[in-house]
Amino acid sequence: MHKLYTLLLIVFLIACKSSEKKDEKAITTVPVQELNLKQANKLATLPVGCINVEYPNKLNQVIGSDEDLKSPKELHPAFYGCFDWHSSVHGHWSLVSLLKQFPDLENASSIKQQLLTNISKENIKTEVAYFYEKYNKSYERTYGWAWLLKLVEELHTWDDEVARELQNNLQPLTNLIVEKYIEFLPKLKYPIRVGEHTNTAFGLTFAWDYANTLNNIELKELITKRAKDFYLKDIDCPISWEPSGYDFLSPCLQEAAIMKRILPKEEFKVWFGEFLPQLKDEQFKFEVGKVSDRKDGKLVHLDGVNFSRAWALNKIIKDLPAYNHLKNIANKHINYSLPSIVGDSYEGGHWLGSFAIYALNSVEK
Numbered sequence: 001m002h003k004l005y006t007l008l009l010i011v012f013l014i015a016c017k018s019s020e021k022k023d024e025k026a027i028t029t030v031p032v033q034e035l036n037l038k039q040a041n042k043l044a045t046l047p048v049g050c051i052n053v054e055y056p057n058k059l060n061q062v063i064g065s066d067e068d069l070k071s072p073k074e075l076h077p078a079f080y081g082c083f084d085w086h087s088s089v090h091g092h093w094s095l096v097s098l099l100k101q102f103p104d105l106e107n108a109s110s111i112k113q114q115l116l117t118n119i120s121k122e123n124i125k126t127e128v129a130y131f132y133e134k135y136n137k138s139y140e141r142t143y144g145w146a147w148l149l150k151l152v153e154e155l156h157t158w159d160d161e162v163a164r165e166l167q168n169n170l171q172p173l174t175n176l177i178v179e180k181y182i183e184f185l186p187k188l189k190y191p192i193r194v195g196e197h198t199n200t201a202f203g204l205t206f207a208w209d210y211a212n213t214l215n216n217i218e219l220k221e222l223i224t225k226r227a228k229d230f231y232l233k234d235i236d237c238p239i240s241w242e243p244s245g246y247d248f249l250s251p252c253l254q255e256a257a258i259m260k261r262i263l264p265k266e267e268f269k270v271w272f273g274e275f276l277p278q279l280k281d282e283q284f285k286f287e288v289g290k291v292s293d294r295k296d297g298k299l300v301h302l303d304g305v306n307f308s309r310a311w312a313l314n315k316i317i318k319d320l321p322a323y324n325h326l327k328n329i330a331n332k333h334i335n336y337s338l339p340s341i342v343g344d345s346y347e348g349g350h351w352l353g354s355f356a357i358y359a360l361n362s363v364e365k
Contacts, residue, residue, distance in 0.1 A: 032331040033338070035360040040102045042342050046353030047091035048111065050082040050346075051118065058084045062135035075130060078123040083350040086144035086197070090354040092119065093151040096166075097357055100158040112162045121169045128172050131180075141184065142203030145177045149210035156214055178219055181207055185222055191230040193255075195247030195305065200230065201254040208261050224262045231255050235274045243289045248304030248355070252276060253312035260316050269320065282325045288336040300348040303341065306333040307355035311362040318364070327364075334359050 033039065057072040057080070072080040079088035095111050105111065130136055152174050155167040191200040204223050211220035237252035256275060260268055278284055286309075289302030310330040317323040334356075341352040 030328040030331040030335070032334050032360075032363055034363065034365070035101070035357070037102050037104060039360075040098045041106045043353050043357055044095065044098050044105060044107075044111070046342065046349050047082070047094040048107070048114070050350045051088055051091045051095075051114065053081045053350075056083060056346075060084060060139075064133070064135050068133075068135075076127060078118050078120070078127050083346070086140055086147055087351040087354075089144060089151055090147040090351065093147060093154055094354045094357050096151065096154045096158060096163070097361065100154065100160070100163075101361075115166060116162065119166050119169050124169050124173050128176055131176055141180070141198075142200070142207070143197035145180060146203045146206035148173065148177050150206045153210045153213045178216065181219060182222060185226045188226070193251045195242070195244050195249045195251050196301070199249050199251065199254055201227075201251070201258045202249055205254065205258045205261065208258065212261075223258075227258050227262050231259055232271070236277070237275050239276060239278070239286075243302060243305050246298045246301045247289065248301040248308060250305060250309045250312060253309055253316065257312040257315050260318075265319065272316070279326060280322065284325070284329075286329050288333050291337075291340075294340060294348055295345045297347040300345075300352070303337040303348055303352055304355050306337040307352070307359035310334045310359040314359075314362040314364065331363075334363075 035043075054072050059072060059075065061068065061075070063069065076085055076088070079085050079092070082088040082091045092115060095115060098105055099108060099111060131139060148170075152167060152170055155163045155170070188200065192198045193200070204227055208220060208223045208227075210216070211223065234255065237255065239250075239252040242250055242252060252275075256272060259271060259275075263271060273280065289305040289309075291300055291302045294300045294303070310333045313326050313330040313333075317326050337352075338356055338360075341348055341356055343349075344352075
């Protein structure tokens with residue numbers, strides 16, 4: 001009997017020690033600042049300060065004749081600011097996201113008026129016409145397309161009269177982008193796995209979010225099919241090769257993020273375990289992307305990779321307790337880049353606010 005009591009005592013002490021270790025783990029979790037009104041006001045200055053700034057501007061334009069030599073605002077009256085079209089689109093998304101979360105945002109009324117002025121019916125009509133020009137059919141494929149649908153999804157989930165007007169004004173362009181996805185995806189034989197704009201997994205991810213939220217069954221089913229075609233057999237993604245010098249997306253994590261959306265939970269766990277087996281290890285290390293010069297428009301991409309890694313990780317580990325240790329990695333990535341983006345040079349300021357907001361939105365409250 002005495003031996004039995006001794007054995008039970010040992011088991012109890014081991015359990016206590018195990019519990020203490022779990023508690024220690026919780027205590028040492030790396031904190032990340034939650035998006036609050038003060039921070040939202042700071043981040044809002046970035047898109048406010050660029051969505052109506054026409055120059056400098058990278059048009060990324062194929063010129064077919066003298067007729068195409070127009071100013072950015074003439075070509076893109078809705079999305080001419082923030083250096084390029086896609087950054088302008090997600091600059092508008094940033095403001096919608098912040099207004100939706102913080103109705104008391106500073107200058108909320110004037111920001112709403114800015115949005116209404118830019119995203120007017122007439123301006124969107126001109127934007128749509130641009131895509132129908134001979135050399136523009138693949139314009140912003142698929143990065144800009146994805147952010148346009150993310151903007152529409154954000155408007156759709158914002159309970160505000162301004163949101164309804166903006167979503168209605170955008171509808172012709174929304175319809176066009178959806179049609180372009182449906183036309184293009186069946187023709188794409190191989191996925192594009194780079195860490196920049198043309199990454200296929202990123203384009204699928206935001207488009208899937210839109211289709212899921214707005215219940216576009218045709219688009220959602222097509223994305224699900226193509227993602228499986230592209231990625232279902234992938235194993236051992238070489239994440240140790242990341243990041244490349246100009247990455248603002250993680251090819252491995254972005255792929256996992258779309259698969260987390262389209263696969264049932266148990267199927268995803270098996271797939272992910274084979275795709276990135278090292279992430280199951282609680283000692284897994286993933287260094288942040290380090291920026292050597294934030295005035296270099298390409299090198300500052302690495303601030304973006306830190307934010308996008310964080311939002312991808314937070315999506316991937318949701319409802320998967322075995323991967324909770326990856327929260328610290330996500331938080332460290334946000335904490336590295338967040339202090340630098342407000343007041344930084346235009347090379348990063350014209351777009352990084354959107355990435356920071358999306359990353360902060362991904363942090364579990």
